[in-house]
Amino acid sequence: MADNAAVAQAIARHHAEMVQQLSTLTEQLTHVIRHGDAWQDVRDQIQGYADRELLPHAAAEESTLYARGRDDATLIPLIESLLAEHRALRRWRNRLVEALDAAEALLAAGALRALFTEHAGKEESWLLPGLVRRDVDLETALGAMRSALAGS
Ligand SMILES: [Fe+2]
Numbered sequence: 001m002a003d004n005a006a007v008a009q010a011i012a013r014h015h016a017e018m019v020q021q022l023s024t025l026t027e028q029l030t031h032v033i034r035h036g037d038a039w040q041d042v043r044d045q046i047q048g049y050a051d052r053e054l055l056p057h058a059a060a061e062e063s064t065l066y067a068r069g070r071d072d073a074t075l076i077p078l079i080e081s082l083l084a085e086h087r088a089l090r091r092w093r094n095r096l097v098e099a100l101d102a103a104e105a106l107l108a109a110g111a112l113r114a115l116f117t118e119h120a121g122k123e124e125s126w127l128l129p130g131l132v133r134r135d136v137d138l139e140t141a142l143g144a145m146r147s148a149l150a151g152s
């Protein structure tokens, strides 16, 4: 049986890396805008990061961790709310891409960062312990997530 606590820690570490990267990029965007420099390159980097890391991570969770959690009726409202946040992340990513000026880009980047930070915390505080309580083998779930990511 996998060490579920260690797997939950690995997921939390990955979340922390993503939060850190989003924060760094959002600070860079703030910096270039404040100095009146071109902002589009940093915006493109944030979009690239969302497309390479954040959104594939969200999609992989939906087909693995969330799917397993649905076996427990008490977890369904939580999973529905997490799914709504994934949809909101995708909408903010699109708002970022469609930004017509620096203000719109910064609004979208800030929203993406804030939402992802709270969302990841919710998964760590509520979803992962809920899955552990049901004896879901997180190691297998994480392996399935990695396979889903490799195939994306
Ligand atoms: Fe998520």
Ligand SMILES: [Fe+2]
Pocket: 015, 057, 061, 120, 123
């Ligand atoms: Fe996550």
